[in-house]
Amino acid sequence: EVQLVESGGGLVQPGGSLRLSCAASGFTFSSYWMSWVRQAPGKGLEWVANIKQDGSEKYYVDSVKGRFTISRDNAKNSLYLQMNSLRAEDTAVYYCARDVNRIAYWGQGTLVTVSS
């Protein structure tokens, strides 16, 4: 059974940093692109970033470029999102997702709140 379990969310002040993690199991992690998708409270879905199987390609939505870094450790079956210079508008539930397109597997999400 495919499982994606996020952790690392919480309350952080504007300008602060946070690192999200996603532990994957039930599939060959190193064979799949992985993504982060977020959802602000009461709002729609927004793709944030994705990373190729070997980490050689990474893509970001414009609003997080230069502030967020996606990475992975295939030996640990783990996906990460380093978030720096956080803003109030980054407040959202962050989902880890397998694949980039037609996402069939999602984590349960971790809430990031940016507030003073």
Next chain:
Amino acid sequence: AIRMTQSPSSLSASTGDRVTITCRASQGISTYLAWYQQKPGKAPKLLIYSASTLQSGVPSRFSGSGSGTDFTLTISCLQSEDFATYYCQQYYSDPPTFGQGTRLEIK
């Protein structure tokens, strides 16, 4: 980025009704379109991909159609568990983008 626009934004219907949700892309995306269902506090669930292919395990009352810029999701006979929010997503070009969502409520 390609803009995805869904209509209506919200919809009231009764169990047993047939409902249709529309998604329009700001430029042609062939059939690189997926539909998701999301219930409160839960992650999205993939319903349809490639505009009309039903994801494994999804009931056949769900169907999708369209190509180019105009797409529809149809639920042929609403069940109580179908009341949720629905999103379309294009994956024709980066960044992948979602529609704003259609909230399907009980009348």
